[in-house]
Amino acid sequence: MKVTINVNGEERTDEVESRLLLIHYLREVCELRAANIGCDSSSCGACTVLLDGRSVKSCTVLAAQADGHEVTTVESLATAGELHPMQAAFRAEHGLQCGFCTPGMVMASIGLLKDNPSPTEAEVRSALEGNYCRCTGYHNIVRAVLSVAQQS
Amino acid sequence: MITATFEYLRAGSVDEALDMLRRHGDDAKLLAGGHSLLPMMKLRLARPEFLIDLGGLEELRYIRRDGDMLAIGALTTHDMVSTADLSRSDAPLLAHSASQVGDPQVRHLGTLGGSLVHADPAADLPMAVVACSAVMVAQGEQGRREIAADDFFSSPFETALREDEILVEIRIPRRAGIGWGYEKFTRRANDWAIVAAATLGGRIVLANMGGRPLRALAAETALAAGASAREAAALAPEGMEPADDMHADAEYRRHLARILVGRALEQARG
Numbered sequence: 001m002k003v004t005i006n007v008n009g010e011e012r013t014d015e016v017e018s019r020l021l022l023i024h025y026l027r028e029v030c031e032l033r034a035a036n037i038g039c040d041s042s043s044c045g046a047c048t049v050l051l052d053g054r055s056v057k058s059c060t061v062l063a064a065q066a067d068g069h070e071v072t073t074v075e076s077l078a079t080a081g082e083l084h085p086m087q088a089a090f091r092a093e094h095g096l097q098c099g100f101c102t103p104g105m106v107m108a109s110i111g112l113l114k115d116n117p118s119p120t121e122a123e124v125r126s127a128l129e130g131n132y133c134r135c136t137g138y139h140n141i142v143r144a145v146l147s148v149a150q151q152s
Numbered sequence: 153m154i155t156a157t158f159e160y161l162r163a164g165s166v167d168e169a170l171d172m173l174r175r176h177g178d179d180a181k182l183l184a185g186g187h188s189l190l191p192m193m194k195l196r197l198a199r200p201e202f203l204i205d206l207g208g209l210e211e212l213r214y215i216r217r218d219g220d221m222l223a224i225g226a227l228t229t230h231d232m233v234s235t236a237d238l239s240r241s242d243a244p245l246l247a248h249s250a251s252q253v254g255d256p257q258v259r260h261l262g263t264l265g266g267s268l269v270h271a272d273p274a275a276d277l278p279m280a281v282v283a284c285s286a287v288m289v290a291q292g293e294q295g296r297r298e299i300a301a302d303d304f305f306s307s308p309f310e311t312a313l314r315e316d317e318i319l320v321e322i323r324i325p326r327r328a329g330i331g332w333g334y335e336k337f338t339r340r341a342n343d344w345a346i347v348a349a350a351t352l353g354g355r356i357v358l359a360n361m362g363g364r365p366l367r368a369l370a371a372e373t374a375l376a377a378g379a380s381a382r383e384a385a386a387l388a389p390e391g392m393e394p395a396d397d398m399h400a401d402a403e404y405r406r407h408l409a410r411i412l413v414g415r416a417l418e419q420a421r422g
Binding site: 001017018019020021024040041042043045048051054055056057060061062064065108111112127129130131 | 153154155156157158159160162183186187190191194203205207231254255256257258260261341342
């Protein structure tokens with residue numbers, strides 16, 4: 001089947017199998033390999049991207065369901081060599097170690113601040129409950145998100 | 153994991169979806185948010201030949217007042233149900249229950265109707281709609297019919313919906329200002345309930361104490377006769393035969409039922 005999806009601001013049309021998952025579409029068809037496949041069962045959040053501006057787990061969405069919609073991945077964030085404030089904050093606050101969860105964590109955090117621009121620490125922790133990090137213990141990630149919220 | 157192959161069909165209207173269901177019958181499944189069905193298809197627990205995507209039917213995404221009822225379209229997401237002012241004011245137990253489903257990403261796509269027709273006995277929302285005395289509106293070729301939530305869930309993953317029907321609306325009696333309680337016991341964040349309890353207006357309902365949401369009738373009767381929350385809660389598991397499984401044995405589930413119902417009743421008293 002044919003799908004037309006706006007990926008990171010560019011509309012593209014591809015012939016895909018109906019069972020193709022959005023994460024495989026992004027990684028294999030679009031060659032955008034930042035979003036990772038972790039648990040593959042909508043628990044860990046490593047595959048989190050934005051679909052029409054809301055965070056979703058792309059391992060549990062068909063590419064066909066994104067047909068006619070907008071998908072945003074972490075690759076679109078930095079512009080002209082400048083990190084997005086959320087990326088810069090993760091770096092400044094040491095919000096990553098191995099980096100596997102980071103693309104999903106950053107997209108979930110951006111999604112959170114769109115809905116709730118000045119969350120409390122508890123709200124940040126609760127909003128990131130669907131994103132697992134096995135390195136940092138979360139404290140620095142939460143600090144990074146709060147620092148962006150305070151900047152804006 | 154990827155699913156087995158299927159033919160993807162996109163419904164442009166409820167009538168078109170009904171027509172597709174009629175043509176493909178047993179071989180078809182309806183796709184709403186996909187957060188119950190796609191995981192099952194990846195595991196080959198579901199293997200439809202035709203997948204009918206309802207995702208584009210914006211006409212089934214709404215929350216509005218209709219007389220004494222709050223009418224919610226079946227494709228309304230958990231995120232909408234848990235955050236909309238109308239559901240928070242008129243159906244606070246349902247709104248709170250929706251906020252306890254999965255995590256934000258799951259709530260952005262998962263739908264109220266999808267969760268209800270999936271009918272997982274450990275899920276939050278089937279329990280909540282029974283506690284709310286909700287009415288399910290099913291649409292088939294012969295038109296619409298209403299099914300009380302009490303009669304909707306028949307056994308694990310089975311409902312009273314006929315194969316040629318689609319759940320289109322959930323109607324909740326508006327209960328602004330009436331006390332309610334909700335308690336869920338899990339071992340890990342985001343997990344399914346080992347046991348959960350909800351109470352509203354004299355009803356007490358338990359999740360995962362059987363193959364469908366069960367009303368704790370002995371406890372309800374005692375409460376109506378003037379028993380204290382503690383006395384009523386002690387009767388909560390009466391007549392129930394919960395499962396023994398790797399998460400908990402039956403006796404532990406009965407213990408949880410008593411504790412959670414007690415706490416939910418205390419909450420409802422506020």
